[in-house]
Amino acid sequence: MSNSTAASKKSVLYDWLTTVDHKKIGIMYFFGGLFFFTIAGIEAMLMRIQLMFPEMGFVGEQTFNELLTMHGTTMLFLAAMPLFFAFMNFVVPLQIGARDVAFPFINSLGLWLFIFGGIILNISWMTGGGPDAGWTAYTPLSTTSGGHGVDYYVMGLQVAGAGTLMSAINFLVTIVNMRAPGMSMMRMPLFTWTTFVTSMLILFAFPALTIGLLLIMLDRIFGGAFFDVALGGNVVIYQHLFWIFGHPEVYILILPAFGIFSEVIPTFAKKRLFGYTAMVFATMIIGFLGFMVWAHHMFTVGMGPVANAIFAVATMAIAVPTGIKIFNWLLTLWGGRIKFTTANLFALAFIPSFVLGGVTGVQLAMSAADYQFHDTYFVVAHFHYVIIGGSVLGIFSATFYWWPKMFGYRLSETLGKWFFWLFLIGFHLTFFVQHFLGLMGMPRRVGSYLDGQGLNEMNFISSMGAFLMGFAFILLVINVLVSRKNTDNVQDPWDGRTLEWATTSPVQEYNFAQTPLVRDLDAFWYEKMEGDGRMKAAEPLDDIHMPNGSILPIFISLGFSILAFGVIYSQWWLMIVGGVFMFSMMFIRSIKEDHGYHIPVSEIKKEKGEG
Amino acid sequence: MANEAIQPNVLPQNPEKATLEGRNKYLGFWFFLGGETVLFASLFGTYLGLRNSYDGGPGPQDLFHLDLVFIMTMLLLTSSLTSVFAVINMKKGNFKKMLTWMWGTVILGLGFLGFEIYEFVVYYDQGLGYTVSAFASSFYTLVGTHGAHVTFGIAWIITLLIRYRKTGLTLANAPKFNTAVLYWHFIDVVWVFIFTVVYLLGVGG
Amino acid sequence: MSHVDPSAPLEGKPTKESERNLKRESRTQLVSFIFMIFITSTAFLTVASDIVPTGFAIPFILLLASIQVIMQLYVFMHMNHGSRWINVMMWAGLFVAAMTVAALMILIGVTKY
Numbered sequence: 001m002s003n004s005t006a007a008s009k010k011s012v013l014y015d016w017l018t019t020v021d022h023k024k025i026g027i028m029y030f031f032g033g034l035f036f037f038t039i040a041g042i043e044a045m046l047m048r049i050q051l052m053f054p055e056m057g058f059v060g061e062q063t064f065n066e067l068l069t070m071h072g073t074t075m076l077f078l079a080a081m082p083l084f085f086a087f088m089n090f091v092v093p094l095q096i097g098a099r100d101v102a103f104p105f106i107n108s109l110g111l112w113l114f115i116f117g118g119i120i121l122n123i124s125w126m127t128g129g130g131p132d133a134g135w136t137a138y139t140p141l142s143t144t145s146g147g148h149g150v151d152y153y154v155m156g157l158q159v160a161g162a163g164t165l166m167s168a169i170n171f172l173v174t175i176v177n178m179r180a181p182g183m184s185m186m187r188m189p190l191f192t193w194t195t196f197v198t199s200m201l202i203l204f205a206f207p208a209l210t211i212g213l214l215l216i217m218l219d220r221i222f223g224g225a226f227f228d229v230a231l232g233g234n235v236v237i238y239q240h241l242f243w244i245f246g247h248p249e250v251y252i253l254i255l256p257a258f259g260i261f262s263e264v265i266p267t268f269a270k271k272r273l274f275g276y277t278a279m280v281f282a283t284m285i286i287g288f289l290g291f292m293v294w295a296h297h298m299f300t301v302g303m304g305p306v307a308n309a310i311f312a313v314a315t316m317a318i319a320v321p322t323g324i325k326i327f328n329w330l331l332t333l334w335g336g337r338i339k340f341t342t343a344n345l346f347a348l349a350f351i352p353s354f355v356l357g358g359v360t361g362v363q364l365a366m367s368a369a370d371y372q373f374h375d376t377y378f379v380v381a382h383f384h385y386v387i388i389g390g391s392v393l394g395i396f397s398a399t400f401y402w403w404p405k406m407f408g409y410r411l412s413e414t415l416g417k418w419f420f421w422l423f424l425i426g427f428h429l430t431f432f433v434q435h436f437l438g439l440m441g442m443p444r445r446v447g448s449y450l451d452g453q454g455l456n457e458m459n460f461i462s463s464m465g466a467f468l469m470g471f472a473f474i475l476l477v478i479n480v481l482v483s484r485k486n487t488d489n490v491q492d493p494w495d496g497r498t499l500e501w502a503t504t505s506p507v508q509e510y511n512f513a514q515t516p517l518v519r520d521l522d523a524f525w526y527e528k529m530e531g532d533g534r535m536k537a538a539e540p541l542d543d544i545h546m547p548n549g550s551i552l553p554i555f556i557s558l559g560f561s562i563l564a565f566g567v568i569y570s571q572w573w574l575m576i577v578g579g580v581f582m583f584s585m586m587f588i589r590s591i592k593e594d595h596g597y598h599i600p601v602s603e604i605k606k607e608k609g610e611g
Numbered sequence: 612m613a614n615e616a617i618q619p620n621v622l623p624q625n626p627e628k629a630t631l632e633g634r635n636k637y638l639g640f641w642f643f644l645g646g647e648t649v650l651f652a653s654l655f656g657t658y659l660g661l662r663n664s665y666d667g668g669p670g671p672q673d674l675f676h677l678d679l680v681f682i683m684t685m686l687l688l689t690s691s692l693t694s695v696f697a698v699i700n701m702k703k704g705n706f707k708k709m710l711t712w713m714w715g716t717v718i719l720g721l722g723f724l725g726f727e728i729y730e731f732v733v734y735y736d737q738g739l740g741y742t743v744s745a746f747a748s749s750f751y752t753l754v755g756t757h758g759a760h761v762t763f764g765i766a767w768i769i770t771l772l773i774r775y776r777k778t779g780l781t782l783a784n785a786p787k788f789n790t791a792v793l794y795w796h797f798i799d800v801v802w803v804f805i806f807t808v809v810y811l812l813g814v815g816g
Numbered sequence: 817m818s819h820v821d822p823s824a825p826l827e828g829k830p831t832k833e834s835e836r837n838l839k840r841e842s843r844t845q846l847v848s849f850i851f852m853i854f855i856t857s858t859a860f861l862t863v864a865s866d867i868v869p870t871g872f873a874i875p876f877i878l879l880l881a882s883i884q885v886i887m888q889l890y891v892f893m894h895m896n897h898g899s900r901w902i903n904v905m906m907w908a909g910l911f912v913a914a915m916t917v918a919a920l921m922i923l924i925g926v927t928k929y
Contacts, residue, residue: 102635165646173639176901177631203642203905204912207650215657218752223742225666226657232664232745236924237657244653244916291912295923304928543819590767591774593783595822622826624834628898630822641895641902645909652913656920681860688856692849695892699842703830779825796893800885807859807881815863815873 018549020104021509025111026090027406032115033082039122040074041470043067048430048466051459054451064447065132066149070121072135073153076253077160078118080387083395084256085114085167088195090406092171094500094507095189097180097516097523102173103166104547105589110167112557117160120564124152134445136246139227139238143219148568151220154213155564159557161206161213168202171195180499181538182518186280189498189522190273193280194259197287198252204291205248212241221570236301243294251290253387255283257394258325261347264397265329267494268344269336272522275328282321282328289318299367300374308367315365322358326351341494342416346397349424350389357385360435375445378438384431396423396476404490408506412486415479422472429465433458497525502535510544513604544604547596555585622704622780627789629782636786644797651801654753655808661745662813668743671813674734680810683726684802690719691799694792701788706780709788713772716795720765727758750809757805760798767791848891855880 016024047067050058059067093101101107124130131153133142142150175196179188188196215238218224225231227238266273273279295303295311329351338344360382364373373379396419404410437458442449449455490505502524503511514537520526527535559582566574623629628637662671697712731751739747768791775784830838859877862868868876889895895902922929 103639106639169639169642169646172642172901172905173635176899177635177638200905200908203646204649204909207646208653208916211650211653211657215752218748224748224752225742225745226661226748228745230666231743232661232666233748234660234664234745234924234926237660237920240916240919240923241653241657244912244919291915295919302925302928303923307923307929545819587770590770590787593823595783598819622828622830624830626826630820632822638899638902641898642905645905648906648909648913649916652916653920655913656917659917660920660924677860677864681857684856684860685853688849688852691888691892692845695845695849696842699838699845702838703835704826704828706825778823781823781825782820783822785826793893796888799892800888803881803884803888806856807877811859811863811877812874815870815877 015549017554018108018551020108020547020549022089022093022101022104022107023406023507023509025107026086026088028111029082029089029114030086030406032111032118033079033086036074036078036118037080037083038473040071040079041473043071043074045466045470047071048463050447051449052463053460054453054456055448059447061447062129062132065134065445066125066130068445069132069134069137069149069153070125070130073121073131073157074118075387076135076249077157077164078114078121080253080391080395081164082114084198084253084391085110085164087191087260087395087398087402088171088198088256089167091402091500092192092195093174093178094405094503094511095192095498096175096178096183097499097512097518098174098178099511099515099544100178100547101170102177103170105550105553106166107170108550109553109556110163110170112553113163113166113560114160116557116561117156117158117163120159120561121152121156124149124156127152136242137216138242139216139219139235140229142216143227150216151568154217154220155568158210158213158217159560159564161209162560163557164202165206165210168199168206171199172203175199180512180515180518183523186277187518187521187523189259190262190276190279190283191256191259191498194255194262194283197283198255201248201252201255201287201290205245205252208241209245209249212238212245215241217567221567236298239298239301240294243297244291247294247297248287248290250383250386251286253391254394255286257350257391258283260394260398260401261329261350263498264343264347264401265332266522267401267496268339268341268347269333270339270495271332271336272497272525273328274331274334275324276521278324279328282324285321286318289314289321293318296365296367296370299370312365312367316362319358319362326355341400342411342413342420343397343401343494345417345420346393346400349420350393350397353389353393353424353427354386357382357389360385373438375443376438377434377442377444380444381431381434381438384434388427388431396420399476401494402500404493405500405503405505405507408487408490409484410486410490410493411479412483415475415482419472419475419479422475423469426465426468426470426472429468430462431465433461433465437462495528497522499523499535502527508607510546510599510604513544513608514541515539541601541604543598543600545596545598548594550589550594552585552589556582556589559583559585624702626701626780626782626785627698629785633782633786633789636790640790640793644793647797651753651756651804654749654756655804658749658753658809661749664745666744666746668747669734669737669739670746671809674737674739675810675813677810677814679726679730680806683723683730684806686719686723686726687799687802690716690723691796693719694795698789698792701780701785704780709780710772710776713768713788717765717768717772720761720768720795724758724761724765727754727761731755754805754809757798757801760794760801764791764795764798767794845891848887852884852887855884 019025046059047064050056050064089107128147129149131149133145133150137150137153175192215224215226219227225233227233227235229235262273262279293311293315295307296315299308364370364379364382400411400416437455440454442455492501499516502516516523516535517538524535527533559578562578563575563582566578628634693712693715697709697716700709700712741747741751771787771791778784859880862873862877889906895906
């Protein structure tokens with residue numbers, strides 16, 4: 001077997017394209033997610049310009065439909081989830097004291113499938129218009145939509161979704177099998193726990209989406225009759241499949257944020273997380289209930305009063321575990337020595353913002369009242385309050401919190417606080433008024449509104465808020481560029497509690513020279529208080545086994561993408577070319593045994609400064 | 612890491628779970644099967660929702676022949692047993708016998724696949740085209756997805772059998788064979804529901 | 817230090833005890849297989865013969881299918897021999913699967929509940 005460490009001699013670009021290192025994959029997820037976040041943000045800006053004044057002619061109705069579809073799809077699948085995956089990839093193995101993830105190759109494949117899926121979706125803009133059936137792609141609207149937009153939606157999400165499922169299995173196995181000695185399940189940091197539950201949700205939710213998309217594809221391209229009522233089809237089936245996936249999906253988006261806040265708040269309050277066990281179980285209960293409530297998106301479909309009532313009650317029950325979490329965060333802050341860093345400001349702003357979204361959620365859960373709220377701006381306001389007020393604030397909090405560990409420099413706090421306040425004000429300005437627009441009857445997903453209906457002022461305010469958010473985001477980009485000299489105090493800048501702060505910055509490719517021994521919850525903090533401030537080693541210094549990089553993940557993703565284009569344009573030869581290419585790459589992966597290489601002790605000692 | 616219990620070249624009790632890589636593969640594949648359960652459930656649900664929508668085309672009672680389905684079921688069930696014997700021989704360190712049993716699984720699987728293709732051809736001739744009715748689409752999609760899994764499983768096992776025909780049992784290939792066998796059992800599990808829900812309920816329900 | 821080579825052929829015999837266990841296991845598997853053949857045939861006969869009333873036949877063959885699946889999972893696939901998380905994930909998957917099938921059967925707007 002090969003014992004070479006020749007990997008370091010390759011070019012930088014080739015190294016990043018072939019890497020199986022979870023930290024580099026995390027960083028690529030981060031920039032991929034940020035790129036799509038920017039695109040989806042621009043799409044939102046264009047919509048808000050169109051809605052700034054009544055009967056604006058800025059973009060046409062068709063373009064508006066495409067914008068709203070792509071904004072939602074991109075934000076959820078290509079921005080928010082990859083950004084969370086970025087932190088999960090980077091942080092979770094460090095937090096559990098692992099050298100690597102369970103499936104480095106699969107992890108890299110997940111990343112490239114996401115990137116190729118995102119590219120496929122966005123190519124639709126250049127080939128005659130994006131998908132226009134909403135991010136939910138309800139049938140029969142999606143099965144009868146003209147052009148190839150919806151085909152791009154279906155295949156792009158199929159490619160990206162496959163990657164997501166692989167990443168989820170990777171996280172699950174990593175967390176179950178690769179924890180450091182002493183790190184029992186109930187000593188895991190909360191972010192690792194929420195990653196675990198999130199991955200479970202992905203594992204059981206994404207297959208339903210796969211089938212939903214498959215059925216649309218079969219109907220549109222291969223003449224299936226699933227949603228063709230004339231041939232006995234039933235369009236409600238799609239709504240069920242979509243929301244069996246879709247409702248867990250929104251918990252997939254919020255649970256990692258809950259985990260992030262559960263790391264940030266104790267760190268900056270200098271207190272152990274209040275009610276750790278309750279937090280873990282609340283996470284699990286939220287995950288469980290996430291699968292029990294999907295039909296509350298379909299109250300107006302006509303399932304019947306008993307079905308509506310059951311799902312209404314189940315939905316309201318989710319407020320209980322969420323409330324447990326909110327009170328635990330408040331009690332963690334209670335009596336703490338709170339530091340108002342940017343990361344913590346985002347966490348503190350999250351609590352009231354998210355509660356607002358939660359309250360409107362319970363309102364929407366009342367099925368009778370939902371007949372009024374359904375498909376109005378009230379719903380738009382609600383889910384932006386939970387997704388921006390929860391997920392996006394979480395992503396920004398994590399960005400400021402983990403940036404020193406990921407990139408080796410600290411982001412400027414001054415610019416960061418400007419960014420925080422402008423973003424927060426812009427966010428509330430945009431979406432608070434939308435509650436009232438919705439109650440006044442303004443329907444969502446409509447590209448214009450008439451003058452003289454009392455909607456003008458609030459729409460104008462909403463657009464102004466959106467611009468403020470956009471401006472704030474530019475401050476973040478500037479911050480990333482100008483703060484690069486802050487390279488001092490990056491190893492443990494916040495006096496952290498969990499294991500990732502016990503590593504060097506930047507982190508060695510093997511994470512820990514010796515696997516750490518975990519003696520309590522908040523392992524690093526315990527050593528700071530009870531030990532000598534360094535992690536005890538659980539094993540003697542020895543050669544470290546590392547996996548080799550591989551270019552195959554890109555080739556497999558490329559093959560899948562070619563196959564996807566074959567389907568989009570109904571070209572059998574292209575499907576066969578793509579399929580054969582994809583399967584031959586998988587075949588090579590299967591028959592080629594690659595056992596990685598070992599880093600010798602001498603080199604590890606040299607890097608530790610002992611050699 | 613975590614390999615300390617292994618002595619070089621000595622047969623461990625469970626060769627498929629002796630290394631961390633093997634344990635990861637084992638666990639990860641089970642989790643994947645958990646997800647596959649939902650995948651097939653979505654197809655089953657769609658079929659059950661649409662199974663009475665023949666819309667003038669042929670329905671289950673015109674088409675299904677239980678004798679054919681019974682033979683297919685027996686083939687797949689027996690192939691499950693041969694793969695079980697393959698794993699037992701792997702644990703005995705009897706690599707040659709393991710390969711033989713696995714070839715048995717492949718042959719039985721191919722037999723199943725042949726019958727399935729024959730079945731589809733017959734249905735098509737009886738007027739059940741894919742685009743004829745919602746029942747037709749959902750039937751072909753459910754049973755076809757299962758058939759695609761069978762095809763993939765056969766290709767996977769043949770790949771392993773040819774790749775490792777001469778290497779003997781190793782710590783690297785034991786988990787691979789074991790995972791392929793798990794996959795094969797899962798295909799059988801899905802078929803149990805297909806013959807019950809699609810064929811038996813189609814004829815008798 | 818020498819590293820374990822994963823592509824080196826494994827030699828030697830299993831211990832006497834595991835040899836015995838494996839022999840016992842083969843027998844268990846064979847008996848289970850015969851039992852599965854039996855219940856499969858029963859299910860087919862229940863439907864094929866006209867004697868059994870439909871109201872009884874449907875729940876009965878569904879029960880037989882469930883028994884066979886449980887046997888596959890626990891006897892053939894050894895679901896109990898790995899991590900307890902395997903059980904968690906499979907049963908969670910089966911739970912979501914049951915909800916999905918139930919919803920698509922009864923909540924698609926054909927009959928209102």
